[in-house]
Amino acid sequence: MINYGFWKKLKKPIFALAPMAGVTDAAFRFMIAKYGKPDVMWTEFVACDGLCSQGKDALLRDLQYDKKERPIVAQVFGATPEHFYQTALLMQELGFDGIDINMGCPDKNIQKQNAGAKLIQSPKLAQAIITETKRGAGKLPVSVKTRIGYTKNTLDEWLPYILETEPAAITIHGRTKKEMSDVPAHWDVIAHGVALTEQYYGGKDRPFVLGNGDVQTLEEAFDKVRQYGVDGVMVGRGMFGNPWFFADKDKAKKRGSVVTTEILLQEKIAALLEHTELFEQFFGMGNRFDVMKKHYKAYIHGFDGARELRAKLMASRDKNDVTNTLRKEGYL
Numbered sequence: 001m002i003n004y005g006f007w008k009k010l011k012k013p014i015f016a017l018a019p020m021a022g023v024t025d026a027a028f029r030f031m032i033a034k035y036g037k038p039d040v041m042w043t044e045f046v047a048c049d050g051l052c053s054q055g056k057d058a059l060l061r062d063l064q065y066d067k068k069e070r071p072i073v074a075q076v077f078g079a080t081p082e083h084f085y086q087t088a089l090l091m092q093e094l095g096f097d098g099i100d101i102n103m104g105c106p107d108k109n110i111q112k113q114n115a116g117a118k119l120i121q122s123p124k125l126a127q128a129i130i131t132e133t134k135r136g137a138g139k140l141p142v143s144v145k146t147r148i149g150y151t152k153n154t155l156d157e158w159l160p161y162i163l164e165t166e167p168a169a170i171t172i173h174g175r176t177k178k179e180m181s182d183v184p185a186h187w188d189v190i191a192h193g194v195a196l197t198e199q200y201y202g203g204k205d206r207p208f209v210l211g212n213g214d215v216q217t218l219e220e221a222f223d224k225v226r227q228y229g230v231d232g233v234m235v236g237r238g239m240f241g242n243p244w245f246f247a248d249k250d251k252a253k254k255r256g257s258v259v260t261t262e263i264l265l266q267e268k269i270a271a272l273l274e275h276t277e278l279f280e281q282f283f284g285m286g287n288r289f290d291v292m293k294k295h296y297k298a299y300i301h302g303f304d305g306a307r308e309l310r311a312k313l314m315a316s317r318d319k320n321d322v323t324n325t326l327r328k329e330g331y332l
């Protein structure tokens, strides 16, 4: 029987914040939970091997969260089933609402470890990993995030392996590993994934299927649900510097159409500062500060003078630099 945990309590369509290493850290998740909370949030991925090693404490920093972010799912990666078991026990202890297994990351380092998207080529190992995660997860639901294939679309062969293990949810990023993020996501293949899932379970309760790839606005997210029959949509890059992405989702779900509230420049500047402050509180202002610059690019665009201000913010090294620049340029 499928253990759904919090998943069954969500009102469809389900909107999710994608896991993004170096982006969906505790500071950014806090901002999103405050200004535009999706139905479910993911942490960045964390290495199971690392969590089972002496270096564990350093990784726990990536697993900080605030209760406002609930339901929050911890994403993990690796290739050693025993470590997934241990990690799942830890996630229970840390109070997460769910555990997600990364089977889609194309990064070379991750491939070398036989983890991430590489698991598409080792479906039996992938199954063992899901089984062990479930064993350690207790009441927590286990989900999987994957791609449509490794070098080509093999969803017809690959997906049934996952379905056999009865996860609570599956997120399908509509590209192969080889395609990285270089081509438009194949939403028609994602739709086929929904059909395969329905077929496999023959009308009985089945895992939720979320689609993922290239969604830039809330309106597009609703369109994808209508057009491709997914239970929900996960959004990644569209969230950069945009914690308001999902702000209008509840109204839109009720009304059946999206009316987006315009975010004023003043609000964007205030959020940029608040985000920077939170980042400093969580991580200090060392090397990691470059993470914030990805967000600045997105916060600061679409108004006269945006390009110049962006360039100045790119040269900043800490919160004081940012505040001084904003003041000097007349934005504060």
Ligand SMILES: Cc1cc2nc3c(=O)[nH]c(=O)nc-3n(C[C@H](O)[C@H](O)[C@H](O)COP(=O)(O)O)c2cc1C
Binding pocket: 018, 019, 020, 021, 022, 023, 044, 045, 075, 102, 104, 105, 145, 173, 212, 213, 214, 215, 234, 235, 236, 237, 238
């Ligand atoms: C900077 C960055 C980091 C990412 N890190 C992860 C990760 O840790 N785990 C994961 O499953 N996917 C990761 N992804 C992939 C995203 O979750 C998502 O599948 C992909 O960006 C496609 O969705 P989008 O077009 O909405 O961005 C990352 C993507 C980006 C851009």
